[in-house]
Amino acid sequence: LAKTTQPISMDSYEGQEVNITCSHNNIATNDYITWYQQFPSQGPRFIIQGYKTKVTNEVASLFIPADRKSSTLSLPRVSLSDTAVYYCLVGGVNSGYALNFGKGTSLLVTP
Amino acid sequence: NAGVTQTPKFRILKIGQSMTLQCTQDMNHNYMYWYRQDPGMGLKLIYYSVGAGITDKGEVPNGYNVSRSTTEDFPLRLELAAPSQTSVYFCASVREVQETQYFGPGTRLLVL
Numbered sequence: 001l002a003k004t005t006q007p008i009s010m011d012s013y014e015g016q017e018v019n020i021t022c023s024h025n026n027i028a029t030n031d032y033i034t035w036y037q038q039f040p041s042q043g044p045r046f047i048i049q050g051y052k053t054k055v056t057n058e059v060a061s062l063f064i065p066a067d068r069k070s071s072t073l074s075l076p077r078v079s080l081s082d083t084a085v086y087y088c089l090v091g092g093v094n095s096g097y098a099l100n101f102g103k104g105t106s107l108l109v110t111p
Numbered sequence: 112n113a114g115v116t117q118t119p120k121f122r123i124l125k126i127g128q129s130m131t132l133q134c135t136q137d138m139n140h141n142y143m144y145w146y147r148q149d150p151g152m153g154l155k156l157i158y159y160s161v162g163a164g165i166t167d168k169g170e171v172p173n174g175y176n177v178s179r180s181t182t183e184d185f186p187l188r189l190e191l192a193a194p195s196q197t198s199v200y201f202c203a204s205v206r207e208v209q210e211t212q213y214f215g216p217g218t219r220l221l222v223l
Binding site for chain 1: 146
């Protein structure tokens with residue numbers, strides 16, 4: 001399973017765009033990149049998933065360069081409620097079935 | 112669909128006691144996972160299952176046991192509780208390994 005590296009923490013002000021980058025140098029050909037959000041005392045919840053290039057949904061965008069060795073989660077115009085821990089997870093059918101989370105990135109949004 | 116349900120929500124154990132954390136999913140997912148999360152830390156994989164009758168160890172399996180007799184249920188057993196097992200335990204399931212994981216609400220365990 002591809003090992004992931006993310007910044008431990010990030011700070012932002014309300015209304016700004018936040019970009020969180022995840023490194024996954026040994027990503028396998030069939031691996032997907034998935035980002036989860038976790039609030040205190042809750043289980044992680046899915047934000048976005050991608051394989052290559054760019055994916056956008058109603059809450060975030062995911063940018064994946066051609067070599068797929070990293071990915072960037074982009075949160076547009078964050079609000080206080082976006083304060084949470086964000087996890088990058090890489091996995092697929094050929095990388096085994098153990099889905100290991102890293103330490104995640106703790107995002108603090110302030111007024 | 113209830114999704115992934117976990118019981119109990121909270122439990123206090125004495126050192127040496129045993130208990131079973133229950134996890135049930137109603138989405139007919141093949142893969143199920145148990146994680147623990149210590150305060151201020153990330154999730155660590157304890158055990159996982161790729162289908163009924165098949166389980167495997169994750170990063171931190173010591174002190175725990177699991178079974179998967181049905182697709183729906185994946186209980187986690189603590190035989191001799193230790194203070195180091197004080198944590199929040201999350202169960203998750205996924206239909207295929209590259210798809211989205213669905214998490215339960217968690218079980219908060221305190222071992223004194």
